[in-house]
Amino acid sequence: MSNTIRKTICVLIALLFMGGFTNLSAQESTQKSKKFEWEASISQTAKFNLFDVLACDIAVRYKFSDHFSAGIVAVPSTLIMTDSPFNGVFYLPTMASLRYDFATQKTLSPYFILDAGGSFIGGFEGFQGRFGIGLDINAFDNCSLFTELGITTLAFESAWIPISAGIRF
Secondary structure (H helix, E strand, O other): OOHHHHHHHHHHHHHHHHHHHHHHHHHHOOOOOOOEEEEEEEEOOEEEOOEEEEEEEEEEEEEOOOOEEEEEEEOOEEEEEOOOOOOEEEEEEEEEEEEEEOOOOOOEEEEEEEEEEEEEEEOOOEEEEEEEEEEEEEEEOOEEEEEEEEEEEEOOOEEEOOEEEEEEO
16 A cells, blocks of 8 residues: 555544544533543654654543643554555554643643553554644634644654644644
């Protein structure tokens, strides 16, 4: 399967989940305060050992306060051999996710994110963790765009630096 097809599949999965999340978010917005946030993002292809990594994130978090939220994130990922685009491994890490926002009522809001968990589904099993910084751009009511720069480790063997972009409801 080519890199283009893999990227398209990853984007379609993210859009499918986002469509389901927007309905839940619309129902949620009729309440006085929004307690759950939903997000989907995609990362650029990054280098990891002999592989190119392609991943998208689908997350749901509970907002304990305006600044702190915690939840889970699923990260459908593909490791593609650098020298052979047809030899790849799909795996699905699931992680606990913590996020801290610094300026929640501003148009631009920087934040820290910390994810830790692992993959037990697909061609790779083991620990995966991520630490990142991001910038949330509040575009509309109950909807923001964001970009993140992070460092991700896979089984503590090595790390890569993904740059992600996504949408949050």
